Amino acid sequence: MLLDVRDLDVYYGAIHALQGISFHMEPGEIVTLIGANGAGKSTTLRTISGLIRPRRGTVTFKSQEISRTAAERIVRLGINHVPEGRKIFAPLTVLENLEMGAYTRDDPAEIRQSMERVFQTFPRLKERLTQLGGTLSGGEQQMLAIGRAMMAKPSLLLLDEPSMGLAPVVVEKIAEIIQEINATGTSILLVEQNAHMALTIAHRGYVMETGRIVLEGSADKLLHDPQVRQAYLGG
Template identity: 75%
Template sequence: MLEVHNLNVYYGAIHALQGISFHVEEGEIVTLIGANGAGKSTTLRTISGLLRTRTGYIRYKGRDITNTPAQEIVKMGISHVPEGRKIFAPLTVRENLLMGAYTRNDPNEIQRTMERVFASFPRLKERINQLGGTLSGGEQQMLAMGRGLMSRPTLLLLDEPSMGLSPILVEEIFRIIQEINQQGTSILLVEQNAHMALSIAHRAYVLETGRIVLSGTAKEVAENPMVKAAYLGV
């Protein structure tokens, strides 16, 4: 479904991604794990068109989308839930969700999608007229994910969905991620909570300072001694 090949991305003189290559198959949850500054968020931002790569290519369903404008990538079926949620605080829950459907035109289809989002996140329906900025951290993460689903993506990019949440909420968010995947959406997950990410992923890649240093099934990566020591506290 997604093929990333030899990406080299720079922030000015900083070489943030150094020739990384990986792929996501249809129906998979693939996770990128690594320390702060490893290049995980940069990878997602490059795939979704927010950053430009200097070399390499990105293919989605066989189509080259390298350096395609972000709004066009959303229309193709890739949705990005950014780190830090980035919800619209002055807008209501409903208005935030409608912003996620800005590429779609059929009001009935949009309403049906919203009902599916409420089925995954019942708390959002309870707070449909509440301002986004007044929600709790966990509710804001649910809103960010719900907004991402409003474009009906076939590939969802999730950046640090557990950040700042209590352990109970983290478990709830990851359960919902699995549900979304089981309903047919492929997921590329960036996550510092390596234990939780590896517990739901099919495959994993480990990034260190802009390079992929390890890859395999989630089980293989979780059992790797370097990963155990660096990310799982074992």
Template identity: 65%
Template sequence: MMLEIQDLHVSYGAIRALKGVSCHVEQGEIVALIGANGAGKTTTLRTISGLIRPQSGAIIYKGQDITKLPPHQIVNLGLSQVPEGRRVFTRMTVLENLEMGAYVRNDKANIKQDIKKVFERFPRLEERKGQLAGTLSGGEQQMLAMGRALMSKPTLMLLDEPSMGLAPMLVQEIFNIIKEINQSGTTILLVEQNAHMALSIANRAYVLETGEVVLSGDAQDLANDPQVKKAYLGE
């Protein structure tokens, strides 16, 4: 087991955002978290990556309790996050954004090789490597955010709403890339509003409602579940 979340409780002031969330991710999987806005999906990811401190519960990554570690130490352990809304460094070039993704590393020759690999995976980024990130399209910024996360050489990647604001054709392209990243050895925990797409590529999934896991199981089984169809798939 790569990641285990045990009975996680998180509050924003008086608002209880997570009420005892438990889930796990095994090596090599794509696991999806689906649910409506405000269900606690992003809060779960931000808590795993150390950006939010839970009131109680534990986060175990590769057998180590990381619940109280600061974010940069968590990145060092091989866990990176592609945040909701991309959050690229808009006033830096594409290349500089990728170099920032490798800030925890000091193996310069390998960093150059990994930038080359990112450009092979995202040819459009190579064409725009000297361009300011803020001038890229939404789809290109999403590719850059994913490329930047790959530069820390993660074994587990947390993806938060990768399809948000993208045209349908680009959504398909981004999800194909997510599958490729997974097939090349990176385990993925995916938060996604587009439940159809998430369940189509995931091995397993969890359904969150108001801070609690209400359903979990094989992704295809959930895609065929009448409750999930009605609430999240518009069927």
């Protein structure tokens, strides 16, 4: 098992944001968390990546318990988080943003290999190497955010709302890219309000409502589940 989340309770002050959630991932999977705004999806990713400490429960990655581990250490263990809203470094160039993604690594040859892999995945970034991140389009910024995460060579990539605010044609491209990255061996935990896109590319999924997991199954099963279709897929 790659990732095992058990009985996770997270609070924001008095607000009980995650209420005993449990789920797991196997190596090589794309797993998606779907649900409405406020369901706890982003909080789950932030807890796994060490940005939030749970009050109760465990997060185990490659058999190592990490729920009290510092975020920087979690990156070094092989988990990288692409946050909602992309959070690129707007005043830095595309190249500088990508180099920031490799800050935990010290082998120049391996870093160059990762850079080439990013350029193969995102040829447009290579064309814009000297352009400031803040001047890129929304789709290009999302590509840069994912590319920056790839520079850390993660075995688990946490993607938070990668399709948010993007045109449908760009959403399709991002979906293809997620599958391409997964095909090279990177496992992906995908948080997405675009449930149709998420369930089309994922292997398995979990449906979250108000801090709880209320449904789980293969992506195909959830895609055709009447409850899911009614609530998240427009009937």
